Amino acid sequence: MTMRRIVVVGNGIAGLTACDSLRSAGFDGELTVVGAERHHPYSRPALSKALLHGVNGNGDDGLQAHELPEPTHEATELLGVNVSGLDVEARVVRLDGGGELPYDGLVIASGSRAKRLAPTEGAREPRDDGFAPELTLRTIEDAITLKQRVAARPSVIVVGGGPLGMEVASGCLQAGCDVTLVSDVQPLSRQLGDHLSGMFTAAAARRGLRVVGGGKARLIDFDEGAGFDAGARVVLADGTQLEADLVVTAIGDEPNTGWLAGSTLLVDGSLRVDTRGRLRPEIVAAGDVASFPTRRGVQRVPLWTSAIDQAKVAAVGLLRGDAAPELNFQPYFWTEGFGLSLKSVGFTPVAGAPDYREPGKDPESMLLRWENGDGSGTAAAVNYRIPIPKLRRLADVGPGALRLAAPVSV
Amino acid sequence: MRIELDRPRCEGHGLCEEAAPRLMHLDDDGELLIDVPEVDGADLDAAKAAVRVCPVAALRLAAA
Numbered sequence: 001m002t003m004r005r006i007v008v009v010g011n012g013i014a015g016l017t018a019c020d021s022l023r024s025a026g027f028d029g030e031l032t033v034v035g036a037e038r039h040h041p042y043s044r045p046a047l048s049k050a051l052l053h054g055v056n057g058n059g060d061d062g063l064q065a066h067e068l069p070e071p072t073h074e075a076t077e078l079l080g081v082n083v084s085g086l087d088v089e090a091r092v093v094r095l096d097g098g099g100e101l102p103y104d105g106l107v108i109a110s111g112s113r114a115k116r117l118a119p120t121e122g123a124r125e126p127r128d129d130g131f132a133p134e135l136t137l138r139t140i141e142d143a144i145t146l147k148q149r150v151a152a153r154p155s156v157i158v159v160g161g162g163p164l165g166m167e168v169a170s171g172c173l174q175a176g177c178d179v180t181l182v183s184d185v186q187p188l189s190r191q192l193g194d195h196l197s198g199m200f201t202a203a204a205a206r207r208g209l210r211v212v213g214g215g216k217a218r219l220i221d222f223d224e225g226a227g228f229d230a231g232a233r234v235v236l237a238d239g240t241q242l243e244a245d246l247v248v249t250a251i252g253d254e255p256n257t258g259w260l261a262g263s264t265l266l267v268d269g270s271l272r273v274d275t276r277g278r279l280r281p282e283i284v285a286a287g288d289v290a291s292f293p294t295r296r297g298v299q300r301v302p303l304w305t306s307a308i309d310q311a312k313v314a315a316v317g318l319l320r321g322d323a324a325p326e327l328n329f330q331p332y333f334w335t336e337g338f339g340l341s342l343k344s345v346g347f348t349p350v351a352g353a354p355d356y357r358e359p360g361k362d363p364e365s366m367l368l369r370w371e372n373g374d375g376s377g378t379a380a381a382v383n384y385r386i387p388i389p390k391l392r393r394l395a396d397v398g399p400g401a402l403r404l405a406a407p408v409s410v
Numbered sequence: 411m412r413i414e415l416d417r418p419r420c421e422g423h424g425l426c427e428e429a430a431p432r433l434m435h436l437d438d439d440g441e442l443l444i445d446v447p448e449v450d451g452a453d454l455d456a457a458k459a460a461v462r463v464c465p466v467a468a469l470r471l472a473a474a
Contacts, residue, residue, distance in 0.1 A: 020462055024455050043465045050421075050466060065419070068467045072458065304465050305425065334423065343423070385440025387424035389431070 003105040003282075003319065004029040007093050008075070009083050010109030010256075011035025012044070014287025014307040018107045019073035021315035031075035032101055034093070036110075036256075037139060038080040042066040045304050047143035048164055049336055052150075052171035066140060083110070086263040088283065105318045108260070108271065108285035109311065112253035112302055114138040117159065117219040117234075134219055134232065135248045137168060146248065150175045154245030157234050159217050161187035163335040165250035166200060170337030172248075173207050180242060182234065184213040188335075193349035195368075196342065196380060203338035203364075214240040219247060253302055255289040272298055275326035277314025284314035294329050295376060296347055305332040330395070332388060340364065345388065346378030346395040356399050360384045367402075369394055412474045413447050413457050419468035426460035426469055433457055448474055 006022060008015045011033050019033055035041075043066045050065030071077070078095075085094040086106075093101040114136040135146055146168070150156070156172045158165050161183025172179045181187060187204070189197035201211070215237025231245040260266055265279050272291045277284040287310060288302040309329060316324040334343045354368040365383040372378060379395035393401035413433065422440040433446045433456055449457045449471075461469045 017462060020458065024458070043467060045465045065466055069461055069470050072471075305463075308463055332425070385422045385436075387422075387427050387436035387440070389424060389428050391424075392428075 003027065005103050006031050006105040006107065006318070007101045007103040008033040008107040008109060009093060009259075010107075010111050010287065010289070011037065011077065011079065012041055012109065012111050012287060012307070013304060014109035014111070014289075014311045015107070016041040016068075016071060016073075017308045017311035018109055018284075018286060018315045019071065019075050021312045022107075022319065023073050025316050025319050027319060029104075031073065032078065033073075033075045034078045034081050034083055034095070034101070036080070036082050039140060040068070040071060040077075040079075042068055042140055043304070044138070045334075047140065048137055048167040048171065051143050052137075052147060052168065053174055053336075054147075054171075066143075083259045085259055085261075086265070088263055088265065088280065091282070104282065106283045107311075107314060107318065108265075108279070108283065108289060109287045109307075110256040110259065110289050112255045112288040112300075114142075114249070115252045115254050117217055117249055117251070135246065137164060137248065137250065138253070149246055150177060153177050154231075155243075156180070156246045156248060157182060157232075157242050157244040158248050158250060159234060160250035160252070161185065161189075161211070162191055162250060162252065163188065163333075165248075166204065167335060167337050168248050168250055169204065169209055170207075173204075173209060173338075177246075178244075179208070180210045180212055180244065182212055182214075182217050182236065182242070184215065187211060189349065191348060192342075192344070193351060193370075195350065195353055196344075196348075196382075199382065200335075200338060200340060200342075203340050207338050209338070212236070212240065212242065214238040219249075253288060255300065257289060270300070273310075273314070275313075276317030276322075276324050277310060277327065278317050278321075281321060282318070284318045286310035286314040292327065292329070294347075295374065301329070301331060303331065303333055330392065332392075340383060342380060342382055343384075343386070343388070343391060344378065344380040345391045346370075346376060347372065348378060350378045350380075354380075358399070358402070367394065369399065371398075411449055411454060411457065411471045413444050413449060413461075414470045414472050415442060415444055416468045416470070417442075419466050421466055421468070423465065425463040425465070429463050430456035430460035434460065442468075 046066040082096040153176045155178045158169045159182045220233040232247045234242045287307040313327040350370040356369040358367040368380045370378045377395040
């Protein structure tokens with residue numbers, strides 16, 4: 001059928017990219033995008049990087065690092081609006097407060113939210129003044145709160161040894177805080193593998209990061225009625241008790257699928273799309289909310305470039321069906337902290353030491369490549385500026401690609 | 411439209427080059443060069459894609 005009305009649920013980078021891609025592909029009908037946040041889309045990766053670390057070249061303390069250009073897709077934007085349900089038979093999205101949005105085509109890009117430590121008995125709800133015993137980092141509001149709290153140089157416990165936890169720990173150390181990171185395994189090892197994880201962990205230790213493991217963490221509030229700076233206590237499964245002024249959790253994300261509970265779209269609780277982003281001919285999904293087929297199985301890949309690549313494919317999949325190109329996903333990921341900057345192309349974690357290593361201009365600068373068991377390659381640049389197309393060639397083809405002249409642009 | 415680069419913000423990811431290889435590229439030192447600053451027609455879509463993909467919003471499109 002002809003698509004006259006398309007609704008995009010979610011206004012992060014996946015929703016924005018879907019809107020832009022629908023327009024680029026020629027859709028000139030009625031486009032509506034619904035965003036739970038009050039803002040235009042912004043760059044989430046920048047929140048824990050340039051913004052928290054207060055570095056970019058503009059002297060603005062990183063506070064504008066997340067801002068993206070104004071949208072040009074001319075969609076009707078409903079900002080600060082939550083969706084509450086979906087009726088796939090009637091083709092209607094229900095809004096909080098009773099409104100309805102009928103559609104011919106639907107893009108689900110409702111993203112994910114930060115997981116939190118399981119609340120313990122008697123734990124306080126966040127107070128009206130915004131004080132919560134446990135901070136996390138997902139939204140711009142989270143980032144500004146964290147930056148403000150960290151400015152007073154509190155002692156900090158960061159729970160979670162993934163990229164976000166390590167970026168937060170690095171930012172807090174740089175601000176002069178005493179920082180303890182709670183992680184049962186060597187930080188970043190699950191995401192990157194032992195080799196890259198070892199480099200970051202060593203650099204973090206040199207800068208004073210303390211890493212503590214001890215099983216699942218629980219959060220214990222200090223006394224009821226305690227003041228803003230009362231702090232909190234984290235108890236690990238093995239009985240280890242940690243206290244600090246501030247607890248920041250970075251223990252992963254969970255997809256925003258609650259509004260789809262009655263929709264029949266969820267399989268075992270997840271939203272599994274095909275190689276063109278489709279759930280049904282008239283419904284596609286993209287971004288952190290979606291599980292999609294990759295070389296390493298059907299999975300969610302909540303990364304910036306993943307959201308963009310998925311959204312481009314899903315937009316065309318919605319308009320053209322089987323004639324649309326399929327997603328050929330190759331991860332691009334970057335993180336920075338403790339004086340190291342990493343860019344990596346290809347699937348991670350990578351096993352063992354790299355098969356290829358090329359030194360850069362200083363001892364901490366290098367290009368690395370792993371040959372993976374499945375025949376694919378993973379390339380990583382550490383403190384090494386290299387265009388991503390070139391890093392992709394290194395991952396795909398191997399070191400020989402570095403010697404070839406780049407394709408000449410006309 | 412004109413592609414404008416906020417050079418201090420650029421972190422050299424090069425995702426823009428991937429989106430619009432005809433319009434811009436990173437040189438051997440990882441510095442972004444805008445090869446075709448004035449864009450229209452088909453180039454405009456590529457330029458928009460390049461602006462959109464930058465995670466630090468170092469690129470903007472301005473009226474020429």
